[in-house]
Structure formats: structure tokens, C-alpha cells
Amino acid sequence: MRGTPTQITLTINGSPQTWTVGSRDMLLHVLRDHKYFSVKQGCDTGDCGICTVLVDGKPVRSCMTRAVDVAGKSVQTTEGLSQNGELHPIQEAFMETGGAQCGFCTPGKIMAAKALLDRNPDPTVEEVREAMSGVLCRCTGYVRTNDAVLRAARKLRGEDTGPLQPLRFFLTEEESAADAPLPEDYRRADGDLKPLPPVVITPPDMPATEVVGKPEIKVDARKLVLGRPVYAFDKYVDGMLYAALLTSPHAHARIIDIDTSAAEALPGVHAVLTYKNVPRIKYASGGQSPPQPPPYDQVMFDNKVRHVGDRVAAVAAETPELAEKALRLIKVKYEALPHVIDPLEAMRPGAPVIHDEEDTEGIYDAQRNIVFHIEAEVGDVDKAFAEADYVHEAEYYTPKQQHVHLEPHVTITWWGEDDRLVVYTSTQVPFHVRRIIAPLIGVDPKRIRVIKPRIGGGFGNKQEIILEDVCAMLTVRTGRAVRLEYSRKQEFYSSRSSHPNIVRYKVGVKDGKVTAAQLYFLGDTGAYGAHALTVQMVGGFKGLTLYNAPNSRFISDAVYTNQPPTGAFRGYGATQAQYGYEVIMAEIAEKLGLDVVEFKRNNLLKVGEPMLLAKKLGEGREGYEQALTTSAIEECLDIGLRVTDFYAKRKAYANQTGRYRKGIGFATTMHGSGIAGLDMAAATIKMWDDG
Ligand code: FES
Ligand code: FES
Structure with a gap:
């Protein structure tokens, strides 16, 4: 509780309540403390809007509204919308249009929609966009959710x-996708913002399908539109401790000493971890x-x-406030070291050596901060350049991007009733969590049970062990349940992001065909450097294979710098490499x-062609021969050009x-899911006793 205890009376979803709150407590936290878990926290700073609730019918950001x-x-929350198990029409519409992907933003969006439709039952597309614009979404996007609001209004x-129907066309042998009779309003005139239904085109050699190409409501959509507490972020365990991390204010420094005695002496603090007391x-x-x-x-x-935001210490205490107070009592003596944040400078002789420790193996050239150097080649590249009609060279740059999944990293750990360590965590990789943390915390993998509930977005940033080892170690040390989560600010400083890349292409063309390419x-x-090798290899393979x-x-x-570390990110390196290739092809x-x-x-790579670099550029190892066996890129191009x-x-x-001008560009891309020869898929069919 923050501030003076104050008693307030209010109505929540039609039910009168009297609560004691702190005079500085925000409505978001008070609602969640009272188990209104549909109200989500994405930033706590008024930026994301997913904490939106209605106060006297008006949408407000509950993280910016004092409870008093x-x-x-x-006050209305999503919990109050459905009646006697019947969904509200807005909730139905979000399910039907596919307006909830991870669902973490969905309750906030639904409340913003309710406020709009209560005052304006027949909004225009522009009015819907305006009303919904304050609630961010990182996975569904905005077309389907805005479509849901218009559908709910109807x-x-x-x-x-x-029922929601896509436009379906079955092509005959004589037709191409360019002949599909799309309605005229499918052409996107400037300023036309109306959501359009999906188009499903079935080529003549493909039989009509019963399920594929038809709308299907996600099996878990109902719980998402109801705002149920399905995320790790919604998990609280009785008697749990709250952990907090002390992180580095320096880009590069040695810790000469660290004194945790005052923090440890604080009543209510149960453990402090530093390099001095963990293996x-x-x-x-x-x-x-x-x-x-x-x-x-x-x-x-x-x-x-090695970067601002790097781990220094962790504490576990009875309350979040106490944990923060304990962090402030930790005294750290740093020796600041020269730092380098530019990868080109990091490779130069004399640059600060970021990994000068002796116990890290496998760095290609630690003195020049080069983690990996990769080379792969097919054909006779120099000869092809020499024989080309035209050779073009260019350099591009892609910046660092953060995933900004709206559910932050959060982990809760406790000893289960069978003496297994339960790790309840917002992760994309539960099996890797178990394997990787076991040696770090000294617990046999068999005694670790990782539970991955639904995650509120990850996009690669949860393909990483970020908090699990620390949280689990605190449970091992204290015997208590512990919760550790990142703030939005910590997500930027301390989690992961995409790799910024310098992308240099040289492309040779002869008779209109690309005959040589160098990246x-x-x-x-x-x-x-956790994902350095694999992201670079995938970037090279996908980047060069498209053409x-x-x-x-x-x-x-792949080069170390004193920037926050990078990791897996949507596209996994391919996006950066393909961006450069698409631009240089347009320049050529x-x-x-040429058109x-x-x-x-x-x-473009054609059906039947082998992917020439597939074997040389696997994912972190030698790959497998691969060829393109099916593709609908031609149909996509035809439709894309028309619409x-x-x-x-x-x-x-x-x-x-x-000063301001409009442009339109054209780009294609290729993406792969799964790793050849490594990833597996399986299905189990079970007949139940009810038939
Ligand atoms: S705006 Fe309130 S949590 Fe983001
Ligand atoms: S569905 Fe909107 S953030 Fe995931």
C-alpha cells in the first residue's frame, strides 16, 4: 500500500464494494489485488492502454488513475461484460473475427470498444480507429480488432x-489468380480504411478443402475475450516472496566489491544473490x-x-517495496572500463575486449570481439561478377528493435508438493528452461517441472532464459515461492532485442537474371552471443536464397559490443538480410x-529448384539439401498488385x-518455420469413451 490508508466505496461491475486503499495506490494495482485480472499491465506508465477500464462509462487508463x-x-471491467455465461456481443465479435491472438491486450480493447459503442451505436471506420487507437496490440494488429468493433456494432x-466468410475462388485450368473476380472495393484507394475479408484462392490442381481456408474460432478465444487469468503474469502463490534485480548503470565495468550486509539485515529480506554466493x-x-x-x-x-542493465544482484523479500528498498542498500564498487557500442569499432585492434575472461570457450577472436566468423559459397562468384552485364553494390543498415511483447517477462517458482521445483514462467521454450537452469541452480532436471501457460506475446524474446535461473535460485535458497518480473524499462535494458545489422550486397546481373550475389x-x-551464430546463418540462407x-x-x-544483448526476433535475421536484397534489387x-x-x-526461387546454400548454411550447423516444392508466390503477386x-x-x-510525398514499393520475402533435421512435429489421436 502506498500513501495513507483510505477507505473508498465504489461500484465494480454493478456490485458495491468498500475497500481500503493507499492514497497513492493506482486503480490498476488495486483492481488486480482484488483479482480483477482482466485488467492487464503492459507498461505502468500510461503508454500502452491495455489497462483500460470504464469509470462512469468513460475509458481511463487504470495505471494512471488513483484508486481514491x-x-x-x-467501474467496469471485462469480467462484468458477460452475463450468466453468455458472451457480450463485443466479446463474440472479437472471437469471430480473430481479434484476439495472444489476447493480452484484448480486455483493454474490448473496454475501449464498449465505451465507443455505448455512446455511438453506428460508428464510422474512422471513428472506430480513433476510439481504439489508444490501446496497443503487438500481435493481432488492428484490422481484425477494428473489424470486430464494426461487427459488434451491427x-x-x-x-x-x-457467419464471417472469406472470399473464396476456385480457379480453373485456364485461369490465374489475376482472373479472380475480386469486388471493386478490394482495390485500396487512397484513404480507404475499411477492413476487408481474407481472400482464399484455390488453384485447379488442389481439391476443395473442408476446413482449410474457412474461418475457425480459436479453441482458446473464449477465455481470452472473457479476460480470464491465463498468463504467468496473473499467477500469484500464497505466501510468495517478491524478487527484484539490481542492474548495472555502466556499459562496461568490473565489480571490485559488493556489500550486501545492510540489505540482508533488513527485516523481511530473505535472500540476496551476487557473484560472491552463486556458483x-x-x-x-x-x-x-x-x-x-x-x-x-x-x-x-x-x-x-558488460552493458547497462546487466545483472549485479537479486533480492527476495516479503513485498515488492521491501525488495526495492533492499536493492538501494546494496553498495557496489565499480571500476568503469572503456566501452564500445559500435560493432565496426569493436572489431578494430585496441578496442576494449568485452569477454576477456578465461573461462569462455568458443569465441572466434575474443581480442577483436568477433564471436563468429562465417563463410559459405556456391558456384564461382568472382567469375560470375566478371562476366555480368551490370554489377551493383550497396550498404544498408537495420537498427535494433525491441519485441515489446505486452506481457513482460515474469517467472514464479516454488517447491511443489512432490518436492519438485515448479517454474511457472512466460516462456516460448519450456524444455530448454529446464535443461539450462538445472546445472545453474544445482537441481536435477528430473526434479524441475516447467509450466508454460499462455504467453502474452514473445516474438523470440521469450526464446531465452531471462529470469528463470535467478527466480529458481531464490526459491532454492529460501524454500519459498518467489515471483520475479521485469518492468517495461527493464525489458529494454536487460532483456533482448533484434540484431542491428550492417548489410552489404554486391549483385551481378546478366540478361535480366541475377547470376552472382555476395552478402x-x-x-x-x-x-x-546466445543467438549470434544462428541468427547470422539464417539471415544468410534466407537472404540469399530468395533469389x-x-x-x-x-x-x-557477429560482434560483441557493450549494447544490451540481442536474441531471437521475428524473422530471425532473415528480415534484415532480405530488406537489403529487396532494396538493392529495386535500385538495380x-x-x-526494368519493371x-x-x-x-x-x-525469384521457383518450384523445383534446389536452395543452393541450404546445406552450407543450416541453423548453427551444417544444414540439409532442400528444394522448393510448393509455392503460391505467383498468385500472391497477382493479387497484391491488383488490390x-x-x-x-x-x-x-x-x-x-x-516536403511530404507518398510512395509505393514492392517487396517479397521468404520465411521458414522449424529447423530442417532438428525440429519435430507429431500428432496423437485419442478415442474417448464417449465416442
Ligand atoms: S497504459 Fe496502463 S499499463 Fe500501459
Ligand atoms: S493480441 Fe494484442 S498484444 Fe497480443
Whole structure:
């Protein structure tokens, strides 16, 4: 409780309540303390909007609203929407349109929609967009959710919405996707914002399907639109301790000494962890299939910090406030070291050496901060460049991006009734969590049970062991349940992000065909290199395979800097590499006076072709021969060109003046899910006794 205890009376979802709250307590935390778990926390700073509730019918950010300020008022949360098990039409519409993917933002969106439709039963698309714009979403996006609001409005007005149907076309032998009779409003005129239904085109050689291509309500959509407490973030265990992390204010420093005596003496503090009292066991935090690629360049706590936000100490205490107070009592004596945050400078002789410890193995060139150097080649690249009609070189840069999954990293650990350590965590890699933390905490893997509930977004950042080892160690040391979570700020400083890349391409063209391609791909892996090898290799493979030049060369360096570490991120390196290739192909088309679409289409990997670099660039190891066996890229191109009105807009935008101008571009991409020869899939069919 923060501030003076104050009694307030209010109405929650129609039910009168009298609560004692602190004068500075925010409504978000008070509601969650009273188990209104539909009210989510994404930032606690008023930015994301997913904590939206209605106060006297108006949407407010509950993290920015003091609980004492709603005394005497009526508060509505998603828990109050459904009646007697019947969903509210807004909840139905979110299910039907697929408006809830991870679902963490969904209750906030539903409350924003309710506020709009209560005051405006027939909103325009623009009004829906405006009303919903304050609630961020990182996975569904906004088309389906805005569609849900319009559909809910029709339901509430008593109109027949009917089942949601995609546009389906079955092509004959004589037709191509370009012939599919799309309605005229499928052409996206400038300013047309109306959500459109999905299009499903079935080529002539494919039989009509019973299920694929038809809308299906997600099996778990109901619990999401009801705002049920299905995430690790919603997990509280009776009597649990709250952990907090002390992190480095320095980009690069040695810890000369650390004094935790005052923190340990604070009543209510049960454990303090530092490099002095945890074993020095090397590991890599990336959740990757064993044998895990090196280097094992991390320990739970080190006497050196390598980025702002690096771990220094952890405490477990009776309350979050006490844990924070204990952190402030820890005295750390740092020796600041020179730091380097630019990967090109980090590779130069004389740059600060970030991993100078002797017990990390597997770094390619520690003195130059190069974690990995990769080379792969097919054909005779130099000869092909020499024989090309035209050779173009260019360099591009992709910045660091954070995943910003709306549910932060959160882990709760406790000893289960069968003396197994339960790790309840927001992760994408539960089996890797168990394997990786077992040696760090000194518990046999068989005695560790990892539970991965639904996660509120991960996008690769939860393919990493971020909090689990520390939280589990605190439970081992105290015997108590412990909860550890990151703040939004810590997500940026201390979790992971995408690799910023320097992307240098050289492409040779002969008779309109790409005959030679060379990619130098420099990745800044930050302070640790858990995904450095694999992200770079995938970037090279996917980047160069889209156009699959017969003579291709890939050279890559992954480099340590004193930036926060990087990891798995949507696309896993392919996005960065393909971005560069798409731009250089457009530049070549312009230079040669070619139609960019046809130039790219002419060069795309075709069905039946082997992917030439597949064997040389596996994921962290030698790969497998692969070939493209099916593809609908031609159909996608045809439809994409039509619905975007590509050529008409390109012509219209060509002769603009003024500071602000519009443009339209064309890009293709390839993406892979799963790792050849490594990942497995299986299905089990079970007949129940009820038939
Ligand atoms: S705006 Fe309240 S939690 Fe983000
Ligand atoms: S569904 Fe919106 S954040 Fe995941």
C-alpha cells in the first residue's frame, strides 16, 4: 500500500464494494489485488492502454488513475461484460473475427470498444480507429480488432451479421489468380480504411478443402475475450516472496566489491544473490536445441558487467517495496572500463575486449570481439561478377528493435508438493528452461517441472532464459515461492532485442537474371552471443536464397559490443538480410530501366529448384539439401498488385513535389518455420469413451 490508508466505496461491475486503499495506490494495482485480472499491465506508465477500464462509462487508463479518485464511481471491467455465461456481443465479435491472438491486450480493447459503442451505436471506420487507437496490440494488429468493433456494432443494432466468410475462388485450368473476380472495393484507394475479408484462392490442381481456408474460432478465444487469468503474469502463490534485480548503470565495468550486509539485515529480506554466493557455471541463455551452439559466455552473476542493465544482484523479500528498498542498500564498487557500442569499432585492434575472461570457450577472436566468423559459397562468384552485364553494390543498415511483447517477462517458482521445483514462467521454450537452469541452480532436471501457460506475446524474446535461473535460485535458497518480473524499462535494458545489422550486397546481373550475389552481414550481438551464430546463418540462407543466384557468397561477422544483448526476433535475421536484397534489387531495376515487379518475379526461387546454400548454411550447423516444392508466390503477386492498385499508384506518385510525398514499393520475402533435421512435429489421436 502506498500513501495513507483510505477507505473508498465504489461500484465494480454493478456490485458495491468498500475497500481500503493507499492514497497513492493506482486503480490498476488495486483492481488486480482484488483479482480483477482482466485488467492487464503492459507498461505502468500510461503508454500502452491495455489497462483500460470504464469509470462512469468513460475509458481511463487504470495505471494512471488513483484508486481514491474513483470513490463513489462506477467501474467496469471485462469480467462484468458477460452475463450468466453468455458472451457480450463485443466479446463474440472479437472471437469471430480473430481479434484476439495472444489476447493480452484484448480486455483493454474490448473496454475501449464498449465505451465507443455505448455512446455511438453506428460508428464510422474512422471513428472506430480513433476510439481504439489508444490501446496497443503487438500481435493481432488492428484490422481484425477494428473489424470486430464494426461487427459488434451491427450485432448490437440487431442486424444479422451472419457467419464471417472469406472470399473464396476456385480457379480453373485456364485461369490465374489475376482472373479472380475480386469486388471493386478490394482495390485500396487512397484513404480507404475499411477492413476487408481474407481472400482464399484455390488453384485447379488442389481439391476443395473442408476446413482449410474457412474461418475457425480459436479453441482458446473464449477465455481470452472473457479476460480470464491465463498468463504467468496473473499467477500469484500464497505466501510468495517478491524478487527484484539490481542492474548495472555502466556499459562496461568490473565489480571490485559488493556489500550486501545492510540489505540482508533488513527485516523481511530473505535472500540476496551476487557473484560472491552463486556458483560460476558457464551457460548460454538462448533457448536452442542441444547441442547448444557456443559460446557459453554467461554466468548467473559475474564480477564484470558488460552493458547497462546487466545483472549485479537479486533480492527476495516479503513485498515488492521491501525488495526495492533492499536493492538501494546494496553498495557496489565499480571500476568503469572503456566501452564500445559500435560493432565496426569493436572489431578494430585496441578496442576494449568485452569477454576477456578465461573461462569462455568458443569465441572466434575474443581480442577483436568477433564471436563468429562465417563463410559459405556456391558456384564461382568472382567469375560470375566478371562476366555480368551490370554489377551493383550497396550498404544498408537495420537498427535494433525491441519485441515489446505486452506481457513482460515474469517467472514464479516454488517447491511443489512432490518436492519438485515448479517454474511457472512466460516462456516460448519450456524444455530448454529446464535443461539450462538445472546445472545453474544445482537441481536435477528430473526434479524441475516447467509450466508454460499462455504467453502474452514473445516474438523470440521469450526464446531465452531471462529470469528463470535467478527466480529458481531464490526459491532454492529460501524454500519459498518467489515471483520475479521485469518492468517495461527493464525489458529494454536487460532483456533482448533484434540484431542491428550492417548489410552489404554486391549483385551481378546478366540478361535480366541475377547470376552472382555476395552478402557481407555484420551483426551486433551486444554483450552476449546466445543467438549470434544462428541468427547470422539464417539471415544468410534466407537472404540469399530468395533469389538463389547460382553463384552466391556469404560472409558474416557477429560482434560483441557493450549494447544490451540481442536474441531471437521475428524473422530471425532473415528480415534484415532480405530488406537489403529487396532494396538493392529495386535500385538495380531502376538503374537498368526494368519493371521492378517483373525483374524480381523473373529472379525469384521457383518450384523445383534446389536452395543452393541450404546445406552450407543450416541453423548453427551444417544444414540439409532442400528444394522448393510448393509455392503460391505467383498468385500472391497477382493479387497484391491488383488490390494495392500498384501500377496506378506508382504512376500517380511519380511526379510529386513538396516536403511530404507518398510512395509505393514492392517487396517479397521468404520465411521458414522449424529447423530442417532438428525440429519435430507429431500428432496423437485419442478415442474417448464417449465416442
Ligand atoms: S497504459 Fe496502463 S499499463 Fe500501459
Ligand atoms: S493480441 Fe494484442 S498484444 Fe497480443
